[in-house]
Amino acid sequence: MNTDETLDLLRQFVAMHTENGNEKVVADLIDGIFKKAGIASKVLPFEDDPTRANLVAEIGHGKPVLCVTGHMDTVSAQQEGWLRDPFTLTEEGDMFYGRGVTDMKGGLAAIVAAMVNLKAHESQMHGTVRFLATAGEEVGMPGARRLHEQGYMKDVDALLVGEPSGYSIIYATKGELNLNIRMKGKAAHSSMPDAGINAVEAIVEFLTSLKTCILDAARGVTSADLGDTVFNIDVIRGGRQVNAIPESASAEINIRIIPELSNKEILAVLDEEVAKFNENHKASVSYDVTMDIVPVIGPKDSKLSSIVKSVGERHLRSQGNTAPIPVIGVSGGTDGSELLRDAPRDTAYVVFGPGNRTMHCINESLPKSVFFDFIEMYNEIFDEYLGINQ
Template identity: 25%
Template sequence: MTKQEEKVLSYITEQEVQEFLQALIRARSDNPPGDTRAAAKVCMDKFQEYGIEAELLTAPDSEVSVLYPDTDNSKVQSVIAAISGEEGPVLLMNAHIDTVRAGNLEEWKYDPFAAVIEDGYIYGRGAGDDKGAVAAQVLAACAIKKAGVRLKGTLKINPVADEEANAVRGTRWLRRAGYLDPDILIIGEQTDNRIALGERLPVQLKVTIKGRACHGAMPWNGNNATLRMVEFIQKVQEELIPEAEKIKKKYFPPVTITPTRIDGGIQTNIVPEKCTLSIDCRLVPEMPLRYVIRRMEEILQALSDRGPAFEWTIGNDTDLQGDGIYTDPDSPLIQTMLQAVRDVTGEDTEPTGYMQGSDAEQFADLGIPIAIFGPSDPSVGHSPNERVSIKQAVEATKILAVTILRLIGEPDT
């Protein structure tokens, strides 16, 4: 550790991490409905305390009203703070302040919004997913600011809303509106303080086949869209899914292409004119979205050419693009973070892949270095008695601070 790093770490205390994290958990932010005003205020107050410029941002109704017509979107607030230095790369830290609902309160040993401490853990909804990571990112930035470190670039901190609802009113809108322009990205999520170098791209495709309706008693007069869809599913099962199963990518769970929902017909005695199929895909760069869509198009066209002919379309319900999230394990970002873990904890570690989905997917088209990192065991997220280790939250804060210094900090003079 350099003297500058030791100085910065001296400003990260267990008491502040604990109290800030408790305040975040007590600032209830269930999604739905996605009201993050209280949690955003906790972050804004902390940035103000340290003299860090920050602003509250809300997606205008005109941008999201189609999906959320009965919701007061002004309550769905995100924060963007920045510490600017000399000209250089933008390092963005993004973690979400919304949570899923608490569920059945009888399954909780404590009030999920009381942030009770027991045996070194803070219990509560969002303790791990994702307010532990939010606390680590915010307080790492505060320590950098307090130490007066000069940066050779810009540090942005983004406690963001709406991750639990596909980010439409959060990261997705912020990117579209031009607020997020990173060259390097650290997404805060539950990784048990391991460095995740990527995740599968989660895409929901919708295939629609249009045939010809007729009376159910005379099916030969029509073209049954549901039967054509069944043929398509069989071909996907025979041809495309085996391709996916052959892909073995280190650090990642398997690639999956899973038909999940089929909907066809309007009445029992009418041959269906239209049938739709939803397909959940979890993809990696070795099997990118454009390839999956092209193969599906080939299958559909071959079936139509064989006859009877039909019309078809493939839509992307998630509107995500790119080839999945993957950063080379030898890249400066991953190696810097791995070394920071070793220096802070004394433990050697290897990279991992992130099993769940995160807002990293909203940046998949940029091709920038991305790491996913934060405290807490990912298995406790979305569960009763969700918790985070205070010790691990403190270590996560220090790991991030060291990472920031080594990536965009000016060296000691």
């Protein structure tokens, strides 16, 4: 794909409203591009929601199998605070602005462009590139889970995730627990608080105790690859009006998981706290798990990681930067948690994609130079991994 075609593709991606859903429109667009280029491709709609879909495409045949993945959804983008329309790709100087340009429609467009470019060299390939475009990475990872269940990872030797890393190689990502906490109290007039049970006060007390207990369990438990457990209370809801004792309240919690303190161990602490609270309080608390994904740690010295590091450092040197590319673990999660759920421990796992720290932020941005550089780097990574021109 030439520069104008790739830019137009990114523009179309940003214009598509795929905030936690509606990914089939993106999948259909990619499918059309691939079919025009002669790339084997298919859209896999969700059985329970025809507006959602994954896409699978392949070039080449045989081993090794390099799986490349990117997600088609974004987080929401309320207009308030945006200086530009979040669903119009805006170019200012060396920057792109728009919802998803960093996380991760920029990476998605770069992968699609590199796949089209790779097709011209298919006869020289020694192996297979399988592209998985997923739905729902931002909430629950249902797309990646379906692809894993459908067997698309069974023969994979290495996984390259196009999530935003910038000029860093990510080899380890934390797991994640998202919890919806519900508190049930009793309504009353605010002039007679003793006649009611204040659910807001109760949930604040419960959350304070829960945070203390989980951080106590995490104290001194750290991962050499991923650091410490992270606990966040991100959403609280409760009360209907200022002169009424609230009968219900809810909260959403996000916990970032390391292998040394597992999802199951965290949930055991939660269960103990729920039981203790319900035994000693008039209010009652319950919860749902809305996301449960495990940490992923790949080998630092895999063939894929070595190739990505070599290609990336070569590009940085051409820009006058001689610093080595760091190989790091991060708190963020990726579809790799589902795709590699039962993969061999030595399966290569690399996150490497265009982006910066504006993911999920108002006025999300991406440097143009980084976007186009990653297309070239993906081209070179594919060539070197598959032995083209060797």
